[in-house]
Amino acid sequence: MALSRLASSSSRSADLLKPLCSAISLRRPISTDTTPITVETSVPFTSHQCDTPSRSVQTNAKELFTFFRDMALMRRMEIAADSLYKAKLIRGFCHLYDGQEAVAVGMEAAITKKDCIITAYRDHCTFVARGGTLLEVFAELMGRQAGCSRGKGGSMHFYKKDSNFYGGHGIVGAQVPLGCGLAFAQKYSKDEAVTFALYGDGAANQGQLFEALNISALWDLPAILVCENNHYGMGTAEWRAAKSPAYYKRGDYAPGLKVDGMDAFAVKQACTFAKEHALKNGPIILEMDTYRYHGHSMSDPGSTYRTRDEITGVRQERDPVERIRKLILSHDLATEKELKDIEKEIRKEVDDAIAQAKENPLPESSELFTNVYAKGLGVESFGADRKEVRAILP
Amino acid sequence: MLGIVRQKMLGQSLLKIRPAISVLRSYSSAAKQMTVREALNSALDEEMSADPKVFLMGEEVGEYQGAYKISKGLLEKYGPERVLDTPITEAGFAGIGVGAAYYGLKPVVEFMTFNFSMQAIDHIINSAAKSNYMSAGQMSVPIVFRGPNGAAAGVGAQHSQCYASWYASCPGLKVLSPYSSEDARGLLKAAIRDPDPVVFLENELLYGESFPVSDEVLDSSFCLPVGKAKIERKGKDVTITAFSKMVGYALKAAEILEKEGIDAEVINLRSIRPLDRSTINASVRKTNRLITVEEGFPQHGVGAEICASVVEESFAYLDAPVERIAGADVPMPYAANLERMAVPQVEDIVRAAKRACYRAVPLAAAA
Numbered sequence: 001m002a003l004s005r006l007a008s009s010s011s012r013s014a015d016l017l018k019p020l021c022s023a024i025s026l027r028r029p030i031s032t033d034t035t036p037i038t039v040e041t042s043v044p045f046t047s048h049q050c051d052t053p054s055r056s057v058q059t060n061a062k063e064l065f066t067f068f069r070d071m072a073l074m075r076r077m078e079i080a081a082d083s084l085y086k087a088k089l090i091r092g093f094c095h096l097y098d099g100q101e102a103v104a105v106g107m108e109a110a111i112t113k114k115d116c117i118i119t120a121y122r123d124h125c126t127f128v129a130r131g132g133t134l135l136e137v138f139a140e141l142m143g144r145q146a147g148c149s150r151g152k153g154g155s156m157h158f159y160k161k162d163s164n165f166y167g168g169h170g171i172v173g174a175q176v177p178l179g180c181g182l183a184f185a186q187k188y189s190k191d192e193a194v195t196f197a198l199y200g201d202g203a204a205n206q207g208q209l210f211e212a213l214n215i216s217a218l219w220d221l222p223a224i225l226v227c228e229n230n231h232y233g234m235g236t237a238e239w240r241a242a243k244s245p246a247y248y249k250r251g252d253y254a255p256g257l258k259v260d261g262m263d264a265f266a267v268k269q270a271c272t273f274a275k276e277h278a279l280k281n282g283p284i285i286l287e288m289d290t291y292r293y294h295g296h297s298m299s300d301p302g303s304t305y306r307t308r309d310e311i312t313g314v315r316q317e318r319d320p321v322e323r324i325r326k327l328i329l330s331h332d333l334a335t336e337k338e339l340k341d342i343e344k345e346i347r348k349e350v351d352d353a354i355a356q357a358k359e360n361p362l363p364e365s366s367e368l369f370t371n372v373y374a375k376g377l378g379v380e381s382f383g384a385d386r387k388e389v390r391a392i393l394p
Numbered sequence: 395m396l397g398i399v400r401q402k403m404l405g406q407s408l409l410k411i412r413p414a415i416s417v418l419r420s421y422s423s424a425a426k427q428m429t430v431r432e433a434l435n436s437a438l439d440e441e442m443s444a445d446p447k448v449f450l451m452g453e454e455v456g457e458y459q460g461a462y463k464i465s466k467g468l469l470e471k472y473g474p475e476r477v478l479d480t481p482i483t484e485a486g487f488a489g490i491g492v493g494a495a496y497y498g499l500k501p502v503v504e505f506m507t508f509n510f511s512m513q514a515i516d517h518i519i520n521s522a523a524k525s526n527y528m529s530a531g532q533m534s535v536p537i538v539f540r541g542p543n544g545a546a547a548g549v550g551a552q553h554s555q556c557y558a559s560w561y562a563s564c565p566g567l568k569v570l571s572p573y574s575s576e577d578a579r580g581l582l583k584a585a586i587r588d589p590d591p592v593v594f595l596e597n598e599l600l601y602g603e604s605f606p607v608s609d610e611v612l613d614s615s616f617c618l619p620v621g622k623a624k625i626e627r628k629g630k631d632v633t634i635t636a637f638s639k640m641v642g643y644a645l646k647a648a649e650i651l652e653k654e655g656i657d658a659e660v661i662n663l664r665s666i667r668p669l670d671r672s673t674i675n676a677s678v679r680k681t682n683r684l685i686t687v688e689e690g691f692p693q694h695g696v697g698a699e700i701c702a703s704v705v706e707e708s709f710a711y712l713d714a715p716v717e718r719i720a721g722a723d724v725p726m727p728y729a730a731n732l733e734r735m736a737v738p739q740v741e742d743i744v745r746a747a748k749r750a751c752y753r754a755v756p757l758a759a760a761a
Contacts, residue, residue: 116497150530157528166496167529171520177486178521181493188449188475188499211486218481371527372565374534374589377621379668381565386706 033061037331041266042323048248050255050284053273057265061333063109065342067264068324070108071101072343074125075321076350077134078294081124081141084354085298090141093170094155095122096294099262102320103228103288104129106267107196111275114191118166118179119198121156122228122292126198130165132158134353135360144360151363152371173199173206176225180212180283183223194222194278196271202233204247213283217254220282224274225251227287228261234296235305248287255281261288262318291318369393425606433578433607434464434596438502440614441586442472445500448586449476451491452504452541461506462542462601488514488539492521495537495591502586505541508557508595522591523566538585540594543571544638544689545737547599551725556690558637559699561593562667568620569666571595573641575605577664580618588620595666597638623670625677629659632747633677635700636687637663640738644687647743656751666696674700675707682713683750687743692720717746 038056045052078098084090097104100122107117108129119126124137132148140147141155148158149168158168166182169175179197186193203209204227216223227247231238238245248256255277259270270286277284291314295302302311328334369381369391376393383389428436442448449472454461456469456479469477480487484505491501505511511518518539525533544556562569568590572578578596585592610616626641627648636644641662648658659677663670678684684704686697697718704716722736748754 118493149528149532152530153528159529159532161529161532166493166533167525169521171516174489174516174521177489177517178493178496180486181490181495182497183493184490185494185497185499188494189497208483208485208489211481211483212490214481214483215486215490219478371529371531373568374526374531374536377619377668379621380671 031062031065036060037064039265039327041269042260042263042318043266045266045270046248046258048246048251048256048285049253050257050277052257053269057269059265061331064324064328064331064333067105067109068321068328068339069342069346070105070129071264071321071324073134073346073349074098074101074104074128076343076346077128077137078124080350080354081138082294082298084138084141089358090155090298091143092154093121094141094298095296096298097122097125097292099293099314099320100228100230100290101125102264102267102323103198103226103261103290105320106264107226107271109264109268110271111196112193113163114193115275116164116166116179116182116186116193116195117198118169118175118182118195120169120172120175120200120203122200123156123158123168127158127160127165127168130160130163132160132163132165134350135356138354138357139360142357142360143362144357145363146357146360150367152367173203173208175199176203176206176209177212179225180216180221180223183216183221183278183283184219187219187221192279194224194275196224196226198226198228200233201227201229201231201238201245201247202236202241204229204250205242213251213254216283222278223283224271224278225254225283225285227285228290229287230290230292232292232296232305235300237305246287248285251283251285254283254285256285256287258287258289261290262314262320263323264320366391425608426612427604428575428579428607428612429602429604430572430575430578430596431462431464431601433575433605434582434601435466435468437579437582437586438465438468439471441583442468442476444614445586447498448500448502449478449494450502450504451478451480451487453480453482453506455479455504460504462598464596464601465504484510484513485517488517489521491537491539492517492535492591495522495535496525496533500536500538500586502538502540505539507546507553507598508541508543509553509555511539511541511557518561518567518591518593519564523564525566526590527566534589535591536589538582538588538592538594540582540585541596542598542601543595544597545721545726545733548728548730548733549726550728554726556595556688556721557593558595558666558688558690559695561595562669562696562699563694564667566591567667568592569595570620570664571597571637571666572664573600573626573638573662575603575607576611577618577624577662579607579611580616581620581664583617584620587617592620595638600639600642603642618664621665621668621670623664623673624662625659625673626662627658627660629657629681631657631659631681632683632685632750633659633661633674633681634685634687634743634747635661635663635674635697637666637696638689640687640689643738643740644743646740647747650740650744651747654748654753656747656753658747663696669699669703671703671707675704678704678708679711682711683747684712685717685719685743685746685750687719687738689721689737692718692723695720714750714752717750719743719746
């Protein structure tokens, strides 16, 4: 009898379990669920010479999961790059973006591939957001053929022209006039699209930025200047470099918006607003209040000019990936374990890409002489010893 | 000093220099005359007409009709969307030009003189010249940077530098420098059509110079090859290389040398990068003597590169050391007599050619 009771109770508990099981299996399709969800940005926007967009942002489960996945992937990628650099597989410069992922991801969510993005050298995650693959990233960092620039560019020179991602620039501030030039070309071609030219708080003081902004405002170019203010230009804090660190106001006649750059939804909202503005009224500045966990580059520990408490504080209070995790959990869209599983998947993806990149060969020696010109005209070029090494440029 | 350089084309006896208003009138036997200014203007006009992606940008190119009137009439014809007056911000507008070229347009960016290009040189070198290489071919930059280069007359040290050797040392750039109207038309058209960044070095004092142009040159499809020098005057005793205004001086020197029994071959480089080493070396192998002439500073100049190339490729053929005639190794002075000493003169080229031919040259008086 005890057995039968046990059996019946177990069958009852089995009955009880059944709906729960089916409820769990019902959870899978939520990652493609587009039922609108409204979220509030962390803080309201502050504006200069323009209205502020609403704090309420429309999203859905699908987007939340995309944000989580993309940012977690970027995070993992940058941390892996750190290890590869220390293992001397990556040489030269390596400027990591971990902490700033929300800017890349939020921006991408607001725009199309017809819009252009140009940035400086902290470009790995922006490249991925525009559709670059992990293999292209790691292979380029290690100088291999499968790299996005076939190993000839390196960390600072990622490009993906078919997604209108124009790099990848090593000279601080140069990308801003270049970006305004892209906006000029979009307007000239009547493409109804905009350009986002990203720069840091260090670059914000560059004269050429103001020259380009002046011309953009005179000619009503659809240029959006985005200051990724991580508060330190290499080792110099913003208050030591800028008399006025209110970068969103520095455009003077050009309107500006200050945005919480650690909140992907605030970034998305601001970029949507800016795109609409720029198409009608010309240039606008977005200041993204963001933070980088790493130092300026791999040669900078990042702790001589800021305290470890500051870094851990930001990580605890404002981490962009954690913000999305909390949103997903609070909206009951997934369990902690499911999110951890996604992160495990991501880790494996990153590890696989690294393994593949490590197997990939270095460029052929003949690549020394390719792409010097688009049209080489059959002229000769020379190696270090021109009696030994000469080539006809293709 | 030299207000207007008189030019006689050797071998064409009857040509006089006329003001070139009569370009459109055609005479059955006499060649048409065209100033370099008109040549550049017509080349810009035709290329803008043929390709809607070509646009012109620079200070005073629009409403002012061009600081040197090179872009005269273009604003009226093509409108303010394609002929753009910029503020005096070279770094900004050169960068904007390069960005537009990244997207696929074909900008022609004018520097009022190349002295001002130094404000924008980072964009010319780092944003334009190197991009195709760094991106492994994804980002080609079909841009032309053009404007007057080198010394004008009495404009002083900051407005007189020649930038040929600076830009020509950079892989990824093409550097062209016309002399005649034919050069101006053909090379500018080639530059605009070229998918790579081109630095196009004009000369203010040549703008008003008239040259004969054939029907072929006047045709809108006319184009000269990039990287090919032109032998302006064939000779057998000594090779003289030059570009831009110095070609005229070299030709005058050749006339003088001819009277003294020295038959000079004058090469108009046309293209500083790529440098036509094969034409230069072939000529030196024939004449066995070389004079290089340039207006710019001598150290690390164009002549130094030509000399090195000839020593590397044709050492056994040299019968005399290579001679370099260049601008004086000083900033350009203002006083007319000093200015005259700071730039090569025809007699300098003649003297150097005689030295190379082992003719006795009277010693210079102590300075």
